Amino acid sequence: MQTSLGWLLNRTAYGWRNVVDQYMKTLGLTQSGWMAMLHLNRSGExxxxxxxxxEIGIEQPTLQRTMNALVEAGYIRREKCPHDARRKTLWFTAPGSQLLAKMETQASAAREAMLAGLNEQEREQLHALxxxxxxxxxxxQVGKR
Amino acid sequence: MQTSLGWLLNRTAYGWRNVVDQYMKTLGLTQSGWMAMLHLNRSGExxxxxxxxxEIGIEQPTLQRTMNALVEAGYIRREKCPHDARRKTLWFTAPGSQLLAKMETQASAAREAMLAGLNEQEREQLHALxxxxxxxxxxxQVGKR
DNA sequence: AGCATATAATTAGCGTGCTAATCAAATAGC
DNA sequence: GCTATTTGATTAGCACGCTAATTATATGCT
Incomplete structure (x- = not known):
């Protein structure tokens, strides 16, 4: 085995992100931006x-920075939660919803490009491994700290 | 398929890096530091x-920062190349070589921990996919710019 | 020889991950 | 009912990936 699995894993993940980024580029959002938008749609407004x-798999302060940009850009708004004053809930604005629709299209095109040549069984195998x-x-990582 | 392959790929790569990091932690090097040390050994001093x-798969300016730290820490030294005054060649110092030996041990332990439960055939399958x-x-990414 | 191009190292600055620490509100325990 | 702990959002600051631009040297073309 020429290349180590660790290296390969790292580079493949990196390559994937970059390809999706290219498909998203025309929409004017950064990587963390489209990640947050897509996952908010999945989690539910x-x-x-x-x-x-x-849901995204990142820490709160990391999302914070991205959220600030999306709110600033006018795609998402924060609202105070009536039941718990600490919480803030997240909602798409009308422009945000429109953008999201385009993003979903681009995202699945990118996904298909990355998995080109792999049949359904191989995709499942990769997922399982x-x-x-x-x-x-x-x-x-249990007891990491 | 609950989790998308893109997300899974990203998180697995991230998890792998963190696990190796834990194995390396006692040696006092950051992630980019041990990457550079291990690959320099592989590439050849x-x-x-x-x-x-x-060889590492990163850009020169990214390595630059890491190299500065490793030189500063006394593990690696830069030398002017006699044939080409633009080039600088990289060499382990004596403390660097000692550290490297420990790192190799930790690296393979980490690798084994990550691949626990996967037999040889499955590892090759993962590599191939x-x-x-x-x-x-x-x-x-051809014609990216 | 002399000027244009190419290449290695470097610097500057951005994006996105993190942890640690702070603030406010909610919850728990006496 | 009041203080102690927990929890959500936030801020500050580090690590490490990148691209663009600069500098010094090498190479190539006329």
Whole structure:
């Protein structure tokens, strides 16, 4: 095996992000921006920032910066939660919803480009193998601090 | 498929880096630091900074910052190349070589931890699938600028 | 020889991940 | 009911990927 799996994994993830980025480029959003938009749609509008960060798999302060930019750009708005004054819920604005629709199209085109040549069975195999490696990573990180 | 392959890929790569980081932690080097040390050993001492960056798969300015830290820490030294005054070649210092030996041990322990439960055939399968996805990424990035 | 182009190292500055620390509100325990 | 702890959002600052631009040297073309 010429290249180590760790390196390969890292580079493939990096390449994937860059390809999606190219497909998204015309929409004028950065990587963290489209990630947040797509995941907010998946999580469902009205979730808290903490919940969205967890869904994306990043930490709250990381999302904070991205959210500020999206709010600034007018795609998302924060609202105070009536039940819990600490929470702020997230909602698409009308321009945000329009942009989202275009993003979904681009996202699936990018996905298809990356997986070109892999049949359904191979995609599932890759998914299964990566899931097992990721589980190992999580096990090893118990008691990290 | 619950989680998208893109997300899974990204998180697995991230998890892998963090696990290796934990194994390396006691050695007092950052992620980019041990990457540079291990790859310099693989490339062979005396290579240029550009060559090492290419071997690692990062850009020259990214390596530059890391190299400055490693030189500062006394693990690596830069030397002027006699044939080409633009080039600088990279060499381990004595403390650097000692550290490297420990790093190699930790690196393979980390690798084994991440791949626990995957037999040889599965590892090769994962390698092959990732390689194909990475190829797609490269194809899509032709003419990127 | 002399000027244009190419290449290696470097500097400057951005994007996005993180942890640590702070503030405000909610919850728990006495 | 009041203080102690927990929780969500936020701020500050670090690590490490990038591109663009600068500098010094090498190479190539006329």
């Amino acid at each position: 009205g979730c808290s920032q903490k919940e969205l960060a967890h 990566l899931s097992r490696v990721l589980d190992n990573a999580h096990l090893k | 005396g290579c240029s900074q550009k060559e090492l960056a290419h 990732l390689s194909r996805v990475l190829d797609n990424a490269h194809l899509k």
